[in-house]
Amino acid sequence: VNRARFQIDPPLEDSAQLPAVTPPPLPVALQATTAPGDQASHAQDAVQPTEAAPAPMPTLAPAPALTLVADDAEIRHLRQEVAGMRQVIEREMNRFTDERLRGSPVRATALDLMDEYGFDAGIARDVAMQIPLETEAHRGRGLMLGLISRKLPIAPVDPMEEGGVIALVGPTGAGKTTTIAKLASRFAEAHAARDVALVTTDTMRIGAREQLYGYGRQLGIAVHEANSGTDLDQLLERLKDYKLVLIDTAGLGPRDRALAAQLQWLRAARQVRTLLVLPANTSFGDMDEVVRRFGAANLQGLVLSKLDETGRFGNALSVAVDHKLPITWVTDGQDVPDDLHRASAANLVLRLEDLRRAADMPCNPELNHAVA
Template identity: 85%
Template sequence: EPAARPLAPMSAANEPAELPVALAAAVEAMEAPVLAPTVVPTPAPALNLVPRDDEELRQLRHEVAGMRQVIEREMTRFTDERLRGSAVRAAALDLMDEYGFDAGISRDVALQIPLDTEAHRGRGLMLGLLSRKLPIAPIDPLEAGGVIALVGPTGAGKTTTIAKLASRFAEAHAARDVALVTTDTGRIGAREQLYGFGRQLGIAVHEANSGSDLTQLLERLKDYKLVLIDTAGLGPRDRALAAQLQWLRAASQIRTLLVLPANTSFGDMDEVVRRFSAANPQGVVLSKLDETGRFGTALSVAVDHRLPITWVTDGQDVPEDLHRATAANLVLRLEDLRRAADMPCNPELNHAVA
C-alpha cells in the first residue's frame, strides 16, 4: 500500500487550532445571562416638607398643639363618663372634688376603685388610695440637725414655723443648741418678730445682710446642732428672689424647705413651687391648714411636684400647732377641715366652747 499522504495545511482563513477557542467563546456567550440595558431613572422632584419660614413653622406647631388638646379633651370626657357609670366611683370623684384635689389625681384614684366595691366602703378605700400617692419625708429633718433654711412667699408663715421648729428642738435638746438667723433685714417688723421669739425661747438670733455675710456667719455657728434660717418673704415674681436664692446655693451645707400656705389656689401654689425650685427644696411645710376647707389642693401640688411633706401647721401656738406629716393623718384631716369650713360662724358658741 502506498504510504498515506500528509494532510495539506489549511488556509489561514480556516485555522483548526483556533476553532475550539472560538466555539468555547460562542458557548459562553450563549449561556451568559442577557443583561437589560442600564436605565438611569429620572429623579423625582423632592418634596419640600420643611416650612419655608418661621411663621409657617409656628403655624404648624400651633395646629399640632390644637389637635393634641382636642384629643386629650375628648379622652378626658370619655374617661369621666366611664367613671361616672359606676355609683361608687362617681361618689369618690364628687368627694375628692369637694376636698379640692386636682382632677387628674381624682381620676387616677377613682380608676383604682373596683366596680363591685360596696357603697359604704368607697370612702375608706378612696382615702387609702390617696394616702399611697402622698410623698412623705421618711426622716424628720430636725433629727439630722445641721443648717435648714425656710423659703416661701410673703405671708406663708415662715417666721412662726421657725419658732415652732426651734422650740421643738430645744425641748428635745437644749436652747443653747439652736441658733436663729434672719436674712429679712429690710423689714423691721419681720426682724423684730424673730427677735421676739428668740427672747421668748432663750435662743440667740443673728442677721445676715448678704451672701458673704451668711457664709461667714454659718462658719461661726458651725458648733450649733441646729441653725434655722428665716429668709425674706418675697413674691414669686419679685426680682430680688433670684439674688436671695443665690445666697442659699452659695452655702452648700444649707438644706432648704419650702413653706407653702394651704389656703391658696392651685395655680398660685403651683407657680410658687416652680419659682422657688431654684432653691432645690428637699421638702415642703404645709402651713395654715386651719384657714382652708380644701386641703386636697395643697396635697395635689405636693404630689404633682413630688415634694416630700415634712410638717404641717394649723395655728399660731408655739410649738403646739406643728405636726409631723404622715399619710394617714393627712387624709383623715380632709373631712375635718371641710366640715370646719362649712360650719357657720357663731361667736357666742365659740365663746361658750372656749
C-alpha cells in the same frame, strides 16, 4: 527605508472584513510636534480595544445659598395652635374617662368626694380608676382614703432629728417666721436653747427682723443676720458648732426679680437643706407656680402651713404629689409650738373630711351687744 519598515510589520489577518478605522484628528499642539513616522504607531494604538476615558463633567455654576428666614410671629402662632389642639384633645380624653368612671356608682362617689376635698382632677381620676368595680358602696370611701394616703410623699425622717442647717423659703405671708419659731421651740425643749441659732436674710422688709428677734428673746435663742451670700457663708462657718441652725429667708413673690439671687445664696451653701413653706389656703395653680419658681433652691421637702385657714386642702396635697415633694410638717395655727405637727399620711387624709365639714358649718352670730 520607509518601504522596508512597512514590510517588516506583520500584515493584519482578514483585513478586508475589518471596518476602516479613521484615527481622530490630533490636537493642533500634537500635530505640530509629532514626527511623520510616529503617525503610523498612533494609528495602530487607536485600533487596540482600550477603555474610553470618562467624559469631563460639565462645570456647574455654584448654587445660590439658601437663606431660611424664620418668621417669629408665625412660629409663635403655630405653637399656640398646637398647644390649643393638645388642650382640646386632653380635655376630650378626660371627659371620656370621667364618663366611663361615672358609670360605676362607687367610682362616681369617689370622684365627687375628692372634688369636694379640693384634689386635682388628674389625681382624682387616678385614684378612682384603682377602685375595683365590685367594691361595695359602704367600703368605697375608706378604700379611696387608703389609696390617697399611699400616693402622698411623706418625709421618712424628721429633719430636726438630724440637725444641721435648715432654711425655709416661700412666698410672702406663707408663715415662715412663725414656723421657724415653732421648730426652734420644739428643738430647745428636747435639747437646750443654746443648741439652736436663728438666722435671718430678710433685712430690708419693715418688721421682718423685729418679729424674729421677738421670738428669739422669748425662747432665749440668739438671732443673727446675713445681708449677702458671702455673709451667709461666713456666718454659717461661725455657727458650725450649733446642733441646729434655722434660716428665715425673705418672703418674695414667685415673679420677684430678687428671688433668683436669694435662691442662689442657698444653692451655694452646700450644707443647707431647703424646705418650702406652702400655704394650704392657696389655689392649685398658684401653688404649682410657687413650687416651680422656688425649685431652683433644690427643695428637699415641704411644710404645709395654714391648714386651719382652709376647708379643702386637697389642692396642696395634689401639688406635693405632682412634684414629689416630701411633706415634713404641717401647721394649723399661730400658737408656738403647739400648732406644729409631724406629717403623717394617715392623719392628713383623715383631716380631709373634718376640715370640709368645719368649712361648711354655718357661723354662729354674735349674740352679745353693747349696753348703752
